[in-house]
Amino acid sequence: MGSIANKNELKIIARELRLDILEATTKAESGHLSSSFSSVEILTALFFNGILRYRSDEPLWPERDRFIMSKGHAAPLLYAVLAKAGYFSRDELWRLRQAGSPVQGHPILGCMPGVEATTGSLGQGISLAIGHILGARLIKKDFSAYVLIGDGECQAGQIWESAMAAAHYQMQELIVILDYNKFQEMGPISREMGLEPLTEKWQSFGWYTQEVDGHDVQKISAALKTLQEVKEKPSILIAHTVKGKGISFVEKDFTWHGRAIKDPEQYEMAKKEILCG
Amino acid sequence: MRLGEHAGLKDSKPLRDIFGEALLDVVRDNPKVVVLDGDLGNSTKTELVRKAFPERSFNIGIAESNLVCIGAGMAGVGLIPWITSFSSFLLCNAYDQIRLSVAMSKINAKILGSHGGITLGKDGPTQMGIEDLALVGGFPTMVILVPCDPASMRAAVRAATDYEGPVWLRSSRYAMPEVYSQDLDFVIGKANTVREGNDLTIIANGLMVAAGLDAAAELADEGIEARVIDMHTLRPMDVEAIVSAAKETGAIVTAEEHLLHGGFGSNIARVVAENCPVPMRFVGLEDTYVESGDPDELLKKYHLTSGDIENMAREVLAEKRKAK
Missing domain, CATH: 3.40.50.920 (Rossmann fold)
Structure with a gap:
């Protein structure tokens, strides 16, 4: 179960997650550092501020809330969070992307405890969550499903197939969080394949929408608590974030998507910024 | 001369009808089985289940990607989903979803690829599954079953449901004559x-x-x-x-x-x-x-x-x- 930490503790958790992601991706010499960094506070709120119900010592606890990392390229963040939540030893993080290691480049169901879905081809997470909830309704289990999607991911047709279905099933148990960092691999989303008006799109599909500063753990937590009370419709929290948040030279350069920091000087600089942030 | 006549095989009804009946049997016997449909239940014959067990039948609509992943998600609470549609639509619209969310995840889902082969006939090549089994072959974790007659279809539906892991089952519109008596020995992987x-x-x-x-x-x-x-x-x-x-x-x-x-x-x-x-x-x-x-x-x-x-x-x- 995610314990409720105080404000300072949450800040420390977010910082430690960033340090772990930095170290894991640098050791692996690859991995999506910047896409992981934009979601750090979102998952900090979810896992460490009493939102998500889970038991890391019983990963398949039937009543657990589901968390599905639909933007699978943020795997380094997912692993760092799961390790911190106690699903497995932090040492596993240093085996990221190594042959013979279960810590796969993108999450694979069954490889690591706490990983609820195989993702990495974008667009599948909400549909999977709908399946979990439809199943839960049938077998009379009462849990919620949380899905983290990316903004570029909203270009995928399946997102809108699942958006339609979740509204059809009046899925109040479903909360999607959109990491809206405004960049996709090839550049700014508005330039490459625009999504706006995005909030209106979700609303027109029958969703309850709310927007939030995606780097403010308290505000994210408060918003998620509001969304938990929404009745008879699914909800989405559109979290405005900064890609690479916490490392100035990564924030300024979208080409860091999918790249790790390999240069020792840059690594030290990044570490210093995270520690001082 | 009709198919099976020279060999003295008895005529039967379309294989898809047998599938529908067999599926209804396993739904009746096993409360964990649920059926997902891509709005083709009257063609694949899952409509039989829908009539008898509406609460365990889900028409996800004409959205195969969503269909496959919702089915996969239902396996995540311990249910046994039968994900059903024409093989051509499932494989061509949702290959990625089957690959990640079913095959790579090794989940306990069953997929019916109906209207395999050319004998759906008049609807033409857009609906035919002439490449279905080659495509399913690309899922290394998936069992692939191709029944040849009513008895083997019934046995295959049961065996697939009982098997722990992903299974693909090919069905057809064609009325395949009776190759087997009802008590055939059907074991997955044993010809x-x-x-x-x-x-x-x-x-x-x-x-x-x-x-x-x-x-x-x-x-x-x-x-x-x-x-x-x-x-x-x-x-x-x-x-x-x-x-x-x-x-x-x-x-x-x-x-x-x-x-x-x-x-x-x-x-x-x-x-x-x-x-x-x-x-x-x-x-x-x-x-x-x-x-x-x-x-x-x-x-x-x-x-x-x-x-x-x-x-x-x-x-x-x-x-x-x-x-x-």
Whole structure:
């Protein structure tokens, strides 16, 4: 179960997650550092501020809330969070992307405890969550499903197939969080394949929408608590974030998507910024 | 002459009807089974379940990607989803979803790929699954079942449901005659010899099993005794049955209602080449899309009849004799 930490503790958790992601991706010499960094506070709120119900010592606890990392390229963040939540030893993080290691480049169901879905081809997470909830309704289990999607991911047709279905099933148990960092691999989303008006799109599909500063753990937590009370419709929290948040030279350069920091000087600089942030 | 007539096989109703009945049986017997439909329940015959168990039937609509992943998600609470649609739509619209959320995740989901082959007939090539099994072959963790008649369809639905892991089941509109009695021995991965013989072996699946038996009956009139094997499981393949056939009969004809390119004949040829090379011939679709038409006319036009198997049998026997 995610314990409720105080404000300072949450800040420390977010910082430690960033340090772990930095170290894991640098050791692996690859991995999506910047896409992981934009979601750090979102998952900090979810896992460490009493939102998500889970038991890391019983990963398949039937009543657990589901968390599905639909933007699978943020795997380094997912692993760092799961390790911190106690699903497995932090040492596993240093085996990221190594042959013979279960810590796969993108999450694979069954490889690591706490990983609820195989993702990495974008667009599948909400549909999977709908399946979990439809199943839960049938077998009379009462849990919620949380899905983290990316903004570029909203270009995928399946997102809108699942958006339609979740509204059809009046899925109040479903909360999607959109990491809206405004960049996709090839550049700014508005330039490459625009999504706006995005909030209106979700609303027109029958969703309850709310927007939030995606780097403010308290505000994210408060918003998620509001969304938990929404009745008879699914909800989405559109979290405005900064890609690479916490490392100035990564924030300024979208080409860091999918790249790790390999240069020792840059690594030290990044570490210093995270520690001082 | 109708399919199976020469072999003395009894006529039956369309295989999809049998599927619907068999699925209803497992839904009735096993409370964990749920059925997901891509708005084709009246064609795949899952409508039988929907009528009897509406709360365990889900029409996800015309959105196969969503359909597959919702089914996969339901497996995540311990249910056993049967994800159903035409094979062409599932594979062509949701290959990615089957790959990640079912096959790579090794979840306990069952997929019905209906309207496999060309014998859906008049709806034409957009609906036909002529490449379905080649595509399913790309999921290394998936069991692939191709029943050939009512009894084997019933057994396959039950075996697939009981098996722990992803399974693909091919169904068809065609009325396949009765190859088996009701008490057949159906084991996943274990091919059935449906006719004994030692001059050559015909290895077939789906409706080509009945065609193979017709061909064997015709060849018997000429004094040729063909073994006929129903290879109802494509993965895992019954290597032993293939190797025994090669060793004991010295010649093999494969027959499938599927493209030859990527078809099961080529997989059997690999096993034969590795273990006991013998002359082989292959009955199946050459590189082409098939057109609309009466199913039996199409089978004739595209060389998927007992006569085509017989011709290949004579060829392969001539080659076998020459080699001696």
